[in-house]
Amino acid sequence: MEKKKMIGLIFFIIALVIVIINLVVIYPLNFCSFAPLVFWLIALLSIVGGVIFYFNIKIMHSEELKA
Template sequence: MERKKMYGIILFVVGLVFILVNVIVVYPFINCSYAPLTFWILAIVGVSGGILLFFDIRLFSSEED
């Protein structure tokens, strides 16, 4: 398996873990206003980065490739 795909799977799983932590722990027990937002941002970055790396999607591709 390519290194990019492994990093993509790891990032995707980390993003899913952040979603679970946010839903199970942060919302019910932490009354801080920015904590849920921080966990959602980390989850979105993890899941989207994992998808981009796993499927080798290039956001900024050049014509020279």
């Protein structure tokens, strides 16, 4: 398996763990109003990073790379 696909899978696993922590720990013990939002933001960023790495999506296209 390619290195980028492995990194993408690691990001997916991190996102899954963060979602589980958010649902099991953070919501029942909601001491701070913005804590669940921060965990959802981290999970969303992990999912986006996982998709970018797993499917090898190129975000920035440069003319220098084509030369």
